[in-house]
Amino acid sequence: MSLRGRTAIAGLGMTPMGKVYDRTPLGFAAAAIHLALADAGLTRADLDGLLLNPGLSWGDLGMGSFQLQQAMGLRDLRLSSSMNCGGATAGTMIQIAAQAVASGQCKAVACVFSDAPLKPPRPQGEAGGGGSAGAYGFGRGLDAAYGQYGVNAMYAMVAQRHMHLYGTTHDQLGAIAVAERAWAAGNPAAQFHDTPLTLEDYRRARWVVEPFRLFDCCLVSNGGLAVIVTSAERARDLRRPPVYILGTGQGHPGGDPVETLASGAPLAKASAFAMADITLADIDVVQLYDCYTFTVLVTLEDYGFCAKGEGGPFVADGRIAPGGALPLNTGGGQLSAFYMWGMTPISEAVIQLRGDGGTRQVPDAHVALVSGNGGILSTHATLVLGSEA
Amino acid sequence: MSDARPIPVVTPEMRPFYAGAQQRELRVQRCRACGALRFPARALCSHCLATDAEWVAVSGRGEVYSFNVMHQVYHPGFAAEVPYAVVLVQLDEGPRLISNLVGLAADAIRIDMPVRVVFEDVTPEITLPKFTPA
Numbered sequence: 001m002s003l004r005g006r007t008a009i010a011g012l013g014m015t016p017m018g019k020v021y022d023r024t025p026l027g028f029a030a031a032a033i034h035l036a037l038a039d040a041g042l043t044r045a046d047l048d049g050l051l052l053n054p055g056l057s058w059g060d061l062g063m064g065s066f067q068l069q070q071a072m073g074l075r076d077l078r079l080s081s082s083m084n085c086g087g088a089t090a091g092t093m094i095q096i097a098a099q100a101v102a103s104g105q106c107k108a109v110a111c112v113f114s115d116a117p118l119k120p121p122r123p124q125g126e127a128g129g130g131g132s133a134g135a136y137g138f139g140r141g142l143d144a145a146y147g148q149y150g151v152n153a154m155y156a157m158v159a160q161r162h163m164h165l166y167g168t169t170h171d172q173l174g175a176i177a178v179a180e181r182a183w184a185a186g187n188p189a190a191q192f193h194d195t196p197l198t199l200e201d202y203r204r205a206r207w208v209v210e211p212f213r214l215f216d217c218c219l220v221s222n223g224g225l226a227v228i229v230t231s232a233e234r235a236r237d238l239r240r241p242p243v244y245i246l247g248t249g250q251g252h253p254g255g256d257p258v259e260t261l262a263s264g265a266p267l268a269k270a271s272a273f274a275m276a277d278i279t280l281a282d283i284d285v286v287q288l289y290d291c292y293t294f295t296v297l298v299t300l301e302d303y304g305f306c307a308k309g310e311g312g313p314f315v316a317d318g319r320i321a322p323g324g325a326l327p328l329n330t331g332g333g334q335l336s337a338f339y340m341w342g343m344t345p346i347s348e349a350v351i352q353l354r355g356d357g358g359t360r361q362v363p364d365a366h367v368a369l370v371s372g373n374g375g376i377l378s379t380h381a382t383l384v385l386g387s388e389a
Numbered sequence: 390m391s392d393a394r395p396i397p398v399v400t401p402e403m404r405p406f407y408a409g410a411q412q413r414e415l416r417v418q419r420c421r422a423c424g425a426l427r428f429p430a431r432a433l434c435s436h437c438l439a440t441d442a443e444w445v446a447v448s449g450r451g452e453v454y455s456f457n458v459m460h461q462v463y464h465p466g467f468a469a470e471v472p473y474a475v476v477l478v479q480l481d482e483g484p485r486l487i488s489n490l491v492g493l494a495a496d497a498i499r500i501d502m503p504v505r506v507v508f509e510d511v512t513p514e515i516t517l518p519k520f521t522p523a
Contacts, residue, residue, distance in 0.1 A: 142403075142429065144395040145517055148475045148487050149463035156457035157477050164455075164500040207472070210458035210495075256485070258455050258477060 004275050005389035007098040008235035008242035009227045010108075011040025012350045017223030017338040018191040021120045025058045028114035028224030030072050036226040041239030042108060044072060047228075049079035049106040051097060053089040053341065055115020068112075079106050086374020087289050088250065088264075089113070090342025091381025095248035097229035107230060113343040114224035151291070152217060154376045156209040159294040162261050163211060165309065168297065170211065172312035174202040176293040177215040177335055179321035184332025186322070186360025191219055192336040216293045218334035225343035227350065232389050243353045246367070247276030247384035257377040263295075264380030265302035265371060272382035276367075280304060283384075284365045285352050286326060287345035289373040290333040296320075299371055327362040342372030342381065353387045394466035396515055402430040405444035410516040415449045415506045417484050418442045428484040447482045449506030450523060454479035458495045474498050478520055492521045 013035030015028050023031065029052065037043060052065040061067055064082040068074075079100050083089050090113055097109035143149075162168050181197035184190035197215060205214040235242035251267025253260065273279065280303065288299045297311035305326070306314040320328035331337045331348035338344060349368035351357055357365075366388060372381040399407050406429075409416035417428040422439030426447070433440045456476040462468045474495040479485050490498055491507060504520040511517055 141400075142397045143487050144464065145397045145511070145515075146475055146487055146489050147394075147459055147464070147467045147470065147473055149459070152461070153457050153459060153475060157455040157475075160457060161455040161500060207458070207460040209461060210472070258485075 002275055003098055003102050003248065004246050004277065005244045005386075006102045006232055007229055007245045008232045008389075009094070009245065009350055009385070010230045010235040010238045010240065010242060011036035011038075011042065011226075011228035012347060013037070013039055013224075013226040014189065014347060015224045017189065017221045017340065018219070019118055020222045021118070023116065023222075025055060025114045025116045026064075026068060026071055028116060028222065029068050029112045029226070032112050032114060032224030032226035033072065033110045036110065036228050039240060040228045040230075042228060044074055046108050047074055047110055048077055049097060049100055049109030050074060050077055051079070051093040051109060051111045052082045053084060053093060053111075053113040053343075054082055055113065055117065055341065057115050057117045079109060085252070085379040087291060087341045088372040088374040088379040088381040090346050091248070091370065091372040091383050092250055094227065094229060094245065094346065094383060095250065095381065098245045098248060101229055101231055107234070109229045110226055111229060112224060112226035113340050115340075116222040117220055118222045151376065152209045152212060155292050155294065156212050158258050158261060158376065159211050159292070161258055162294070162298070162309075165261070166312065168312035170203070170213075171199060172316045173211070173216055173293040173297065174199050175316045175318075176290075176296050176320065177202050179315070179318070179324070180290065180329050180333045181215075181336045182322050183330050183360055184336035186358060187331040187337055190332040190337035191221065192332060197336075212292060212294070215335065218291045219336070219339045221338040221340060223338060223340060225340040225347055227343075227346065241354050241387065242389075243350045244386045244389045245383065246386045247272035247274070247278070247382070249275070249382040251380040251382070252378065260377075261298065262308070263299055263302045263373055263377040265299055265382065268380045268382035269303055272384050276384035276386075278367060278384060282367050283369045284327075285330060285349065285362045285368045286328045287349045287368060287370045288329060288333075289342060289345055289371045290329055290335050291373070293335065295373060295377070296329070298377065299373065303369070303371075322360070327365075330357065330360050330362060345370045345372070346383065349383070349385050353385055395464060396512060399514065402432075406430065407515060409444065409446065410508055410518050413508050414446045415518050416444045416446055417480070417482070419445045426483045428486050447480055449518070451478045451480040451504055451520075453477070453490070453498060453500050453502045453504060454485055455500060456490075456498050476504075476520065478504060489519045490521065491519050
């Protein structure tokens with residue numbers, strides 16, 4: 001039997017995010033779950049499943065979900081695991097949770113991401129650490145000897161080749177950064193809520209790794225973000241409007257992304273859209289994983305909003321900005337709101353489908369497309385969420 | 390962290406690569422079952438899944454497949470180098486490898502530009518293959 005509409009997101013919990021230094025990663029995760037339970041009108045005794053996507057700062061806590069269970073005093077779970085396929089994990093956690101609920105294994109599953117990579121500012125002159133490059137384990141061995149460090153450097157090579165083959169321009173990447181920043185102005189929780197960005201500002205910003213300037217790259221954030229997945233039937237009796245899980249899919253293409261210039265979206269989309277029984281025309285709001293501006297551009301191509309190679313012109317005309325025909329990353333995304341990996345786009349989809357978007361609310365938002373993407377376009381998850389089952 | 394550039398640790402599976410570089414020879418792995426070439430060293434052939442492999446010399450000729458220009462300093466050994474380019478070279482024989490391009494400014498690098506290997510002695514044990522316009 002199809003999963004379509006049989007389960008729902010019933011609770012959303014978001015801690016303060018950004019330069020917040022008062023908690024450990026585990027502390028952020030516990031706080032996010034508490035908030036999500038309260039949002040749903042549930043208590044921890046109602047939980048019988050726990051899925052954790054540990055951010056980098058969880059380090060070697062390979063049994064993080066057990067640590068989290070102990071810390072929160074959760075008893076008699078029927079599902080518990082730490083999961084990691086990078087930015088696609090949030091979508092895959094929700095898929096597993098929905099399957100567990102639909103099969104009768106679980107009644108309510110908490111899915112949580114948390115991280116605390118940012119440390120308080122150091123005194124002047126004190127050296128910094130290796131940052132995300134070291135934490136990811138990239139840039140050791142031979143690559144390090146050539147100065148190739150971190151995810152930025154690897155994505156930059158993919159973007160450079162896309163620009164070479166298709167004529168994609170810096171200003172087209174900049175249009176994505178500017179559009180998301182404009183959306184962030186409507187999101188009080190966004191780290192860049194009060195900082196407008198023009199294309200001129202974008203052009204003036206420093207290079208990180210060419211072809212990426214500063215605002216092509218996502219934020220780094222401390223914080224935690226959780227959702228509660230339960231049955232559609234039960235969700236209808238809870239505190240907040242259910243956000244129905246209409247379709248789920250995964251796609252992990254393998255191969256060399258510098259050659260394919262593509263994500264796993266086509267494969268993940270096929271599963272999710274078939275389950276949800278929708279086409280692109282049915283989607284009201286789009287929340288795409290945006291570790292870089294370039295990731296948004298490629299993902300739009302891979303979902304078929306435009307042809308491969310046409311992502312640049314597609315985004316350049318304001319189509320994805322507030323007031324445009326395709327509302328995309330309406331909370332500011334990971335570029336301008338906060339970096340909670342795959343939970344960032346999921347949280348904004350829930351907010352829009354509940355009608356909680358305030359000044360950024362998209363009118364008549366009933367069906368949302370959500371993507372998650374990990375590695376270097378290596379892993380992908382698709383969710384189709386809806387306000388009606 | 391010291392201010393010297395990082396020196397790669399010679400792992401057992403990559404030892405023939407470094408031995409080749411010392412002899413001014415660029416080597417990649419070849420599957421003994423199907424002949425497919427691969428780099429860096431891997432435990433099995435992703436084409437036929439055979440584990441038996443040998444190291445063979447390649448021409449050292451290829452093209453720039455893609456590149457980036459690093460402005461951010463991720464290691465103090467590169468603080469005096471930024472901005473510097475890292476290139477992904479497509480070898481004529483198939484495999485792609487990360488390297489640097491010597492003898493050309495970062496802003497002059499172009500995708501598809503033909504290149505050939507040169508060798509840079511870093512320590513008595515380590516020689517790094519790099520590339521230069523062909």
